[in-house]
Amino acid sequence: MSHSLAGVCVGQTDISGNYEPPFKPILRMWPSSVVPTRENSNVTLKCVSPMPGIRLVLRKGDKILDSRLPHHLTEGTAEFHLTNLRLSHAGHYTCEYYLKESPDKISPSSDVLILLVTGDLPKPSLRVQHLGRVTTGEVVKLQCQKPHNSTELSQMFALLKEGNSSPIQPLTSENDVVEFTLQNVTSQDAGRYSCVYHQAEAPFRTSHPSDYLDISVIGGFLSSRPPCALSKCYTKINLIRLGMSAIFVMFMAVFLAEAWYSQRVATMNPW
Structure with a gap:
């Protein structure tokens, strides 16, 4: 309640030009921030402001891509759609907002989200380092390895899990092999995993995802297997x-x- 009152009071001072929005917005991306290159591959970015009566701005790097009013007058939310994704869509995205009465007073930027568009580099392989009996709380390591014919250096690796909109873990390495760690393994860690590697800077060229690896935690045992074709x-x-x-x-x-x-x-x- 105190925040709401403060917002009203601050909004009044904003008209006189003495106000700068203090709260940064939140930026979300779905269905995933790692998507393939193809015509029907789409991503939605949702920018959420902590206050109404504003205009929302989407940036890629330092460049403004779009600005929109919220969907509803009482909510500070807008959606931005990227369609038919290509390598040129990959990069760092942020959003900001400003009060319509003071377009020169802009909020702090949201946290950065990176969009990766896969398919520009050869796919890596993914395997489990630990098989056999596993109890709750143990550590499981997943090893992602670049193909030997890849010449990319100073790249980043990302561990992906099906159903998650963003990578589980990112790692930076100049080696051909990295090791991801799943801490405190439980049944919640079961699922289909893959990995990619990508350039750390623009244009963010990204590999095809590795083949999926099914991880099951059943009755204290960990097993992995490639999913069979239907x-x-x-x-x-x-x-x-x-x-x-x-x-x-x-x-x-x-x-x-x-x-x-x-x-x-x-x-x-x-x-």
Whole structure:
């Protein structure tokens, strides 16, 4: 409540030109900040201001890309859409806001979000360093390795988890191999992981993601395996079903043969 009152009071002083917005906005990106290069690949950036009655500005680096009024007069929120993503979209994004009455008084910038557009460099590989029995609280290490034919230096690596809108962990390294660490492993760490590497500066050329690695934490055991293709999975399931059907038919044949033999013996030896 005190913040709201302070905002009203400050807003009044803003008209006289003595006010600069003190609170930085929040910038979010979805469905992910690591996206592939293709025509239908889209990203939405949502800038949220702590106060209404403002105009929101989206920047890429130092360049203003767009400015918008909030969706509703009582909310300080606006969405910016990037479509048909290409390498040129990759970079650092921030947002700011200013009161409509004082366009020269701008807020502090939001925290920086980096957008990576994958597919410009060869994909790395990802594997688990620790397999076997795992209990809650233990450490699991994931190793991401660049292909040997890659010549990129001073790059960053990022560990990705399916369903997360941003990388789990970023690492900077000039080596071809980095090691990500999952601390205090629980069932919440189960999921599909991949990794990428990218340039640390513009134009932020980024690799294809590695093949997915499934991590399961079940009954105190950690296992990893590459996900099988859908057709292969169905093939395995169908083979299992056919095998079980063959066993059932065999048992039925044996049962019917025994029943027929018993009936014949009884007919031949009525007493």
